Structure formats: structure tokens, C-alpha cells
Amino acid sequence: NAGVTQTPKFRILKIGQSMTLQCTQDMNHNYMYWYRQDPGMGLKLIYYSVGAGITDKGEVPNGYNVSRSTTEDFPLRLELAAPSQTSVYFCASTSGTKDYEQYFGPGTRLTVT
């Protein structure tokens, strides 16, 4: 199992550009989460999903969109990038029923200039 994979690892965006951060898990987990971590800070929940076709807002959803068309994939879309979105983005997943572990991807480091 590859676990949770994220692409790209690094990205520099100009203000106003858009991009999609990819997240895929191969553990057949129903629950998936997107977090952002600003330098020296904790993790803030952006969006999450409890299953294919179901998404909901977290603590800091403004400026982002998500979709969950399959169990495996949970892409995060940034529209009109702003410097305040400079952060490290982590995707995570959990089965919620078996081992209850929340598995994290390696992260995407995004800089908006």
C-alpha cells in the first residue's frame, strides 16, 4: 500500500492563479481531510469528507473548494490564489471503523507570491 499520496510536493503560484492539489489514498478509507499548516503553527481543517459524494467545511474553508467523486481521491482546489494561502497542505484519511488511525500524506508546500 502506498498509503496517502499528495502531488505536487512543492509549488509556487502567482497571485490570482488557480491550482488543484491532489490527494489519493489506497486504503479504501471513507473519511478524508485537508489541513493547512502555517509556519510554526498548528493544523487547521479546511474541508473534509465522510464518503464519496459528501463534503463539508472545516475551520478555514474560504478560498478553497473540494470534490469527492471517488473513495480514493479528494482534490483541493485553490481559486484566485492569495499570499495568505502560502502554507503547507496536508491530506489525511481514516477508516473510522477499523483501526481508527488517521494517516497523513507527505504534504504540499505552496508559496503564493
Place this chain on the structure above:
Amino acid sequence: ELKVEQNPLFLSMQEGKNYTIYCNYSTTSDRLYWYRQDPGKSLESLFVLLSNGAVKQEGRLMASLDTKARLSTLHITAAVHDLSATYFCAVLMNRDDKIIFGKGTRLHILP
């Protein structure tokens, strides 16, 4: 809204000493996580605590959960330099399955 508070936020301690990190949360939860993060890395799962009174131990780290007090502790025994890292607790909201993180405790162990 669920609030998760960790303290202390920064901790510098000598090798060989014991210390405890506290995690308080504000609403009902059946699941609490502890993670370790090294600089520039992703999060490494340490413990998942599922019930009141749960206690788990791995090496020099021991975590416990008191759901009635809405409190979890991460106890470090005879600290060693390799345990220097940032430690996060995270709590599952029963109501809607959000998992919310505390701000983290940056632990620096002096040799």
C-alpha cells in the same frame, strides 16, 4: 465549536527529566489522537485513545484519556534528546466527524 487547547506550547527540558503535556477539549468526543512532527516533515501517529480511562504506552511516552474531564495527557519519562519535536493532540467531534488539532507543544530536550 470544538476548541482544543494544549499546554504548554513550548517546553525546554533536560535529558532524564519527566514531564507532562496536557490537552483539553471543549465538547464530547470518543476519539483522541497524539502525533509527533519533526521539522519539515509530515505527522507521525503516536497514539489513538478511544475510551475513558484509556492508557497507551510506547517507549518513554505514555498517553491517557479522561473523557469526563475532557482531558488527555502525554507523559514523557526520562526524556532523551531524540524526543525533541512538536507534539499535537487532535480530537474527533462526535457530532460531525471533524478532527480538530491543538496548536502543538514544541519540545526541546537539552543534552
